[in-house]
Amino acid sequence: MKRQEIKEILQSETVGDTVKVNGWVRTKRESKNVNFINLNDGTVLDNLQIVADVNIFGNDILRKVNTGAALSVIGELVESQGQQNVELIAKEIEVIGEADPDKYPLQPKRHSLEFLREIAHLRYRTNTFSAIARVRHSMIFAVHKFFTEKGFFNIHTPIITSSDAEGAGEMFQVSTLDMGNPPRKEDGSIDYSEDFFGKKTSLTVSGQLEGELAALALSKIYTFGPTFRAENSNTSRHLAEFWMIEPEMAFYDLNDNMDLAEEFLKYLINYALENCQTDLKFLSQRQQQEEKNKPQDQRTMELIEKLNFVAENEFVRLTYTDAINILQNSKPAKKGKFKYPVEGFGTDLQSEHERYLVEKHFKKPVILIDYPANIKAFYMKVNEDNKTVAAMDVLFPQIGEIIGGSQREERYDILVEKMKAMNIPLEDMNWYLDTRRYGSAPHSGFGLGFERLITFVTGMTNIRDVIPFPRAPKNCEF
RNA sequence: UCCCCAGUAGCUCAGUUGGUUAGAGCGGCGGACUGUUAAUCCGUAGGUCGUAGGUUCAAGUCCUACCUGGGGAGCCA
Numbered sequence: 001m002k003r004q005e006i007k008e009i010l011q012s013e014t015v016g017d018t019v020k021v022n023g024w025v026r027t028k029r030e031s032k033n034v035n036f037i038n039l040n041d042g043t044v045l046d047n048l049q050i051v052a053d054v055n056i057f058g059n060d061i062l063r064k065v066n067t068g069a070a071l072s073v074i075g076e077l078v079e080s081q082g083q084q085n086v087e088l089i090a091k092e093i094e095v096i097g098e099a100d101p102d103k104y105p106l107q108p109k110r111h112s113l114e115f116l117r118e119i120a121h122l123r124y125r126t127n128t129f130s131a132i133a134r135v136r137h138s139m140i141f142a143v144h145k146f147f148t149e150k151g152f153f154n155i156h157t158p159i160i161t162s163s164d165a166e167g168a169g170e171m172f173q174v175s176t177l178d179m180g181n182p183p184r185k186e187d188g189s190i191d192y193s194e195d196f197f198g199k200k201t202s203l204t205v206s207g208q209l210e211g212e213l214a215a216l217a218l219s220k221i222y223t224f225g226p227t228f229r230a231e232n233s234n235t236s237r238h239l240a241e242f243w244m245i246e247p248e249m250a251f252y253d254l255n256d257n258m259d260l261a262e263e264f265l266k267y268l269i270n271y272a273l274e275n276c277q278t279d280l281k282f283l284s285q286r287q288q289q290e291e292k293n294k295p296q297d298q299r300t301m302e303l304i305e306k307l308n309f310v311a312e313n314e315f316v317r318l319t320y321t322d323a324i325n326i327l328q329n330s331k332p333a334k335k336g337k338f339k340y341p342v343e344g345f346g347t348d349l350q351s352e353h354e355r356y357l358v359e360k361h362f363k364k365p366v367i368l369i370d371y372p373a374n375i376k377a378f379y380m381k382v383n384e385d386n387k388t389v390a391a392m393d394v395l396f397p398q399i400g401e402i403i404g405g406s407q408r409e410e411r412y413d414i415l416v417e418k419m420k421a422m423n424i425p426l427e428d429m430n431w432y433l434d435t436r437r438y439g440s441a442p443h444s445g446f447g448l449g450f451e452r453l454i455t456f457v458t459g460m461t462n463i464r465d466v467i468p469f470p471r472a473p474k475n476c477e478f
Numbered sequence: 479u480c481c482c483c484a485g486u487a488g489c490u491c492a493g494u495u496g497g498u499u500a501g502a503g504c505g506g507c508g509g510a511c512u513g514u515u516a517a518u519c520c521g522u523a524g525g526u527c528g529u530a531g532g533u534u535c536a537a538g539u540c541c542u543a544c545c546u547g548g549g550g551a552g553c554c555a
Contacts, residue, residue, distance in 0.1 A: 107504075110504090235549095236549080236550095
């Protein structure tokens with residue numbers, strides 16, 4: 001007999017059918033005559049209640065039906081006398097895999113996220129993490145759907161790279177050399193010509209530069225792949241291994257870039273609202289449980305309300321210079337409430353400043369543009385004022401920068417000049433500069449941190465909870 | 479990397495100004511009862527108090543270092 005998934009059974013609710021389900025036991029409640037087993041197969045948040053008659057199934061079987069055990073059940077779907085619509089009256093129960101109740105770490109009770117993080121290999125078996133996994137999948141699919149509908153091509157940029165000029169952070173080195181006794185040159189430095197690739201290599205911190213190569217041939221491309229940063233960042237917003245989406249478009253200026261970024265984010269959020277209702281509703285309830293312990297002024301908007309709010313409202317667009325003005329004239333600045341005073345033009349904004357703009361002043365997502373050139377990367381296009389660059393950061397409530405992007409500098413001479421000033425080795429970047437030598441064209445792009453998006457959409461507060469196996473400093477389990 | 483907080487039973491926590499034998503709830507196990515909803519009731523087992531030093535007659539409690547986790551900052555996505 002063919003197994004049916006619980007999602008499909010609960011959707012159709014075809015009472016009277018005999019069906020076979022496989023899944024894992026969440027809880028079991030024992031009565032004199034019947035046992036109630038909540039079975040979950042991960043296809044949907046909800047469990048199917050299995051009713052097992054004690055007189056049919058002996059203690060030999062029922063004692064093995066413990067939280068975490070895998071079961072296969074054949075039974076008749078009937079209307080339930082309890083709070084759910086339907087339930088399965090079991091005719092056959094097979095315990096496929098037992099779970100020793102003395103040792104199985106997941107209990108039929110609420111666990112802390114910190115504890116579940118330590119048993120990340122089992123945390124999918126909870127409502128919260130299975131819901132996150134399903135939402136994450138939906139978002140992956142929506143990313144590809146959005147770009148496909150818009151005529152973008154997906155490009156796989158390299159994961160191992162010999163370019164150490166991506167300029168986005170510290171890199172993890174990739175080597176097969178004997179670390180205890182590496183080959184050395186005469187001056188004592190390590191001789192990478194003996195290494196696997198014959199040169200020093202690392203894990204990528206961004207596919208952008210390679211993406212630009214493709215965009216200047218295919219017009220519109222996007223990458224969606226893993227990126228690695230060896231920064232010693234210990235926060236709830238950073239991972240050492242994360243997934244990034246980087247579209248790159250030829251003949252797009254900064255305004256086109258902003259339009260795309262805003263449309264993209266709204267598309268993803270709307271997709272989640274339409275396709276992940278059950279999971280989002282659960283995640284919302286979970287979040288509100290957590291919020292109960294927080295002081296009133298630190299509570300956030302209800303999850304679905306918040307997502308609708310972002311999807312429906314236009315993002316505010318303003319220049320870095322205007323933002324500085326707003327901040328300097330703000331109440332907290334005048335009352336000295338900012339921990340870091342708002343310095344004038346030329347300094348980067350602190351998290352508290354970004355949060356003030358987004359959460360207090362505008363109460364909407366904000367796109368900041370035209371940053372001072374000296375605090376941004378070498379490839380960003382210099383504006384006419386010669387002081388600022390055509391950069392854009394999309395700031396979201398709570399998580400801060402969700403997107404960072406720019407119009408790229410397409411003028412060869414100016415780019416080379418900037419690279420020299422920023423000590424980027426020109427000889428290693430010839431392949432990149434070729435795009436500016438031959439048929440250079442205005443182009444733009446941005447990077448979206450996928451896990452930051454998932455954090456926002458699921459209402460989770462720690463980024464380590466929205467990726468299956470988080471990698472962070474001093475933490476690489478599994 | 480910096481600042482703050484925490485680490486006690488499988489989980490979540492309490493443990494007084496340092497003072498006999500370290501507690502509770504949940505979970506597990508045993509039983510009672512029951513078409514139950516994280517069922518309910520009774521009973522029971524379960525602890526090198528993060529690690530290493532130190533102070534003291536005496537340390538879960540005080541001090542130091544380290545480790546791990548959390549919150550915030552920086553770096554960024």
